[in-house]
Amino acid sequence: xxxxxxxxxxxxxxHKLFNFEVPAVAxxxxxxxxxxxxxxxxxxxxxxxxxxxxxxxxxxxxxxxPSERGHLIGGSWGQDxxxxxxxxxxxxxxxxxxxxxxxxxxPIDRAAVGGQGFSLSPPLQDCLFAEQQDDLRRGKGxxxxxxxxxxxxxxxxxxxxxxxxxxxxxKVTIRSLASDICAIPTEQQHSYRLIFAILVLIDKADWxxxxxxxxxxxxxxxxxxxxxxxxxxxxxxxxxxxxxxxPRRLKCFGRFPIKGLADFEEYQWVVLAPVFERPSRKxxxxxxxxxxxxxxxxxxxxxxxxxHGGFGQVSxxxxxxxxxxxxxxxxxxxxxxxxxxxxxxxxxFDMLSKFSDDTHDHLISVLAAYRQxxxxxxxxxxxxxxxxxxxxxxxxxPDFGQxxxxxxxxxxxxxxxxxxxxxxxxxxxxxPGELSGAGVAxxxxxxxxxxxxxxxxxxxxxxxxxxxxxxxFPGPNGGMLKLTDFGLSEFHTLKSxxxxxxxxxxxxxxxxxxxxxxxDGKISRSxxxxxxxxxxxxxxxxxxxxxxxxxxxxIMRATxxxxxxxxxxxxxxxxxxxxxxxxxxxxxxxxxRDFIRVQLHGHPSCSSYIHEFLNLIEKxxxxxxxxxxxxxxxxxxxxxxxELQKMxxxxxxxxxxxxTPLPTRKS
Numbered sequence: 001x002x003x004x005x006x007x008x009x010x011x012x013x014x015h016k017l018f019n020f021e022v023p024a025v026a027x028x029x030x031x032x033x034x035x036x037x038x039x040x041x042x043x044x045x046x047x048x049x050x051x052x053x054x055x056x057x058x059x060x061x062x063x064x065x066p067s068e069r070g071h072l073i074g075g076s077w078g079q080d081x082x083x084x085x086x087x088x089x090x091x092x093x094x095x096x097x098x099x100x101x102x103x104x105x106x107p108i109d110r111a112a113v114g115g116q117g118f119s120l121s122p123p124l125q126d127c128l129f130a131e132q133q134d135d136l137r138r139g140k141g142x143x144x145x146x147x148x149x150x151x152x153x154x155x156x157x158x159x160x161x162x163x164x165x166x167x168x169x170x171k172v173t174i175r176s177l178a179s180d181i182c183a184i185p186t187e188q189q190h191s192y193r194l195i196f197a198i199l200v201l202i203d204k205a206d207w208x209x210x211x212x213x214x215x216x217x218x219x220x221x222x223x224x225x226x227x228x229x230x231x232x233x234x235x236x237x238x239x240x241x242x243x244x245x246x247p248r249r250l251k252c253f254g255r256f257p258i259k260g261l262a263d264f265e266e267y268q269w270v271v272l273a274p275v276f277e278r279p280s281r282k283x284x285x286x287x288x289x290x291x292x293x294x295x296x297x298x299x300x301x302x303x304x305x306x307x308h309g310g311f312g313q314v315s316x317x318x319x320x321x322x323x324x325x326x327x328x329x330x331x332x333x334x335x336x337x338x339x340x341x342x343x344x345x346x347x348x349f350d351m352l353s354k355f356s357d358d359t360h361d362h363l364i365s366v367l368a369a370y371r372q373x374x375x376x377x378x379x380x381x382x383x384x385x386x387x388x389x390x391x392x393x394x395x396x397x398p399d400f401g402q403x404x405x406x407x408x409x410x411x412x413x414x415x416x417x418x419x420x421x422x423x424x425x426x427x428x429x430x431x432p433g434e435l436s437g438a439g440v441a442x443x444x445x446x447x448x449x450x451x452x453x454x455x456x457x458x459x460x461x462x463x464x465x466x467x468x469x470x471x472x473f474p475g476p477n478g479g480m481l482k483l484t485d486f487g488l489s490e491f492h493t494l495k496s497x498x499x500x501x502x503x504x505x506x507x508x509x510x511x512x513x514x515x516x517x518x519x520d521g522k523i524s525r526s527x528x529x530x531x532x533x534x535x536x537x538x539x540x541x542x543x544x545x546x547x548x549x550x551x552x553x554x555i556m557r558a559t560x561x562x563x564x565x566x567x568x569x570x571x572x573x574x575x576x577x578x579x580x581x582x583x584x585x586x587x588x589x590x591x592x593r594d595f596i597r598v599q600l601h602g603h604p605s606c607s608s609y610i611h612e613f614l615n616l617i618e619k620x621x622x623x624x625x626x627x628x629x630x631x632x633x634x635x636x637x638x639x640x641x642x643e644l645q646k647m648x649x650x651x652x653x654x655x656x657x658x659x660t661p662l663p664t665r666k667s
């Protein structure tokens with residue numbers, strides 16, 4: 001059978017297949033039967049299944065149109081000399097079951113053409129373009145998923161593509177070349193699979209020998225552009241240079257025209273989408289990505305779904321399953337930090353890495369991090385809501401009896417998570433200036449001057465505990481709350497009274513402790529105890545009266561100022577304290593104390609557990625620390641966790657303790 005380039009005439013039954021015309025096969029079937037079978041065949045090819053007596057075994061469906069970004073480089077008719085006997089099903093290039101050649105997407109009925117069967121082998125270029133996934137972030141370009149690419153560019157397929165490129169080469173030569181291309185990379189040998197895929201995409205597959213000859217292999221990708229001085233025109237490529245060296249121009253690009261060089265630069269990124277590895281405990285991968293790298297995101301949240309915060313913005317994405325090893329639901333949160341400060345980013349990343357791989361049930365695990373276009377990004381599991389959203393939208397009016405045990409468990413867990421942060425030790429070299437700021441005496445020389453740096457033991461602090469930084473993950477028994485957003489986290493010396501001046505601390509205004517506003521206030525790990533106490537107080541408010549009571553509490557404590565609370569905008573300062581004596585002292589707002597005693601202790605559902613929890617918050621957590629030796633001190637995290645653990649266990653053992661209403665009104 002000879003392919004014809006003549007145009008089909010209306011009604012002659014011929015079909016355009018790639019760049020060739022397929023003459024109609026003589027048949028007595030009606031046009032309606034013919035079209036019915038075509039539709040069935042297309043369905044079979046799409047699903048990879050073949051029903052018994054399917055018309056797919058007798059007829060070849062017309063090719064569908066190629067992608068807008070791709071173009072066909074021609075098809076070829078291969079003479080099948082094996083005869084008309086039936087062949088067993090095989091897997092085609094795209095991994096679908098086929099009844100024809102191993103490389104044929106469209107088996108042809110042999111009997112219908114007089115016993116001289118033939119099959120079409122689609123070019124690898126078509127197969128690669130068929131697997132493209134759009135670059136969602138840039139809105140242009142695409143990537144080919146890594147496993148699909150490996151499936152397509154496998155040795156038997158490469159052999160057939162090379163036979164097209166080199167019709168005069170012997171089978172032995174072709175097989176040897178295909179073996180080199182698809183080799184498993186080791187210290188002794190290289191793979192050229194990705195290089196070959198790029199060349200296939202840009203119609204330069206027959207130049208693969210130039211790359212193998214110069215040993216320009218997959219491990220060298222991405223290759224660096226070499227431009228003509230003073231111009232944007234690409235004149236060649238080189239391997240990544242070391243230090244300040246300029247890349248040396250590779251000879252394998254000597255035959256490339258300017259357009260071919262531009263095509264190579266564009267299409268090398270198609271095969272280089274990163275694969276994010278699963279983190280191991282305390283070992284999370286960081287990827288410093290080239291600006292041109294196409295991220296393997298297959299779905300991204302709309303602009304109105306992106307959450308913005310003081311330290312960054314969070315968007316919801318899906319990552320192609322072949323491009324991550326996270327082993328969880330394929331929905332992730334990508335946090336882009338506003339700051340481009342590498343030191344600030346690494347501080348947050350290091351802190352998060354300490355608690356990765358689900359080290360603690362109530363601490364969020366970072367999955368990976370990357371930098372691109374000068375911005376830093378963190379990848380987390382996607383949460384359905386933060387605690388504010390949970391209160392407002394998911395459960396605005398909780399049933400006390402069905403919810404109190406869950407609240408007790410979550411509050412204990414959050415305290416234990418914070419305890420892990422506070423107890424984590426780190427050692428850091430600090431200069432004399434830093435040491436004095438941290439309240440630590442440095443090493444002194446013989447003259448008594450502090451000159452030498454020394455290693456200092458540091459302890460963690462979260463720094464931004466608030467309902468918006470508590471994430472809710474759905475699951476059995478009400479789901480799980482996890483502490484997140486370590487954007488303000490840092491390490492401090494054990495001598496917490498001298499840790500940091502309040503003038504150098506960023507904070508969330510509503511939940512800030514008094515020392516942030518007091519003159520000469522110092523910041524320590526007890527900062528977190530205050531903010532957690534504020535969160536617990538709102539948590540109990542929600543448990544007793546739902547979101548409406550939380551709103552009422554926010555309005556009641558609002559005084560002069562210009563701050564806002566998540567979920568409710570109020571042009572007032574709704575913090576939990578007020579200053580006295582010109583900023584030398586502070587006290588809990590009267591409105592806060594009144595709300596605790598009247599609205600919470602006096603609530604009709606208030607049980608012994610709630611009374612005890614409120615007393616713990618008011619007397620042990622919301623304590624004003626002045627810095628004097630005689631000052632009252634907040635409870636530490638270990639004691640707090642122990643108290644909450646005992647209370648939670650008592651809830652399980654004595655149901656009356658958790659559930660029996662005992663409202664009181666305290667003066």
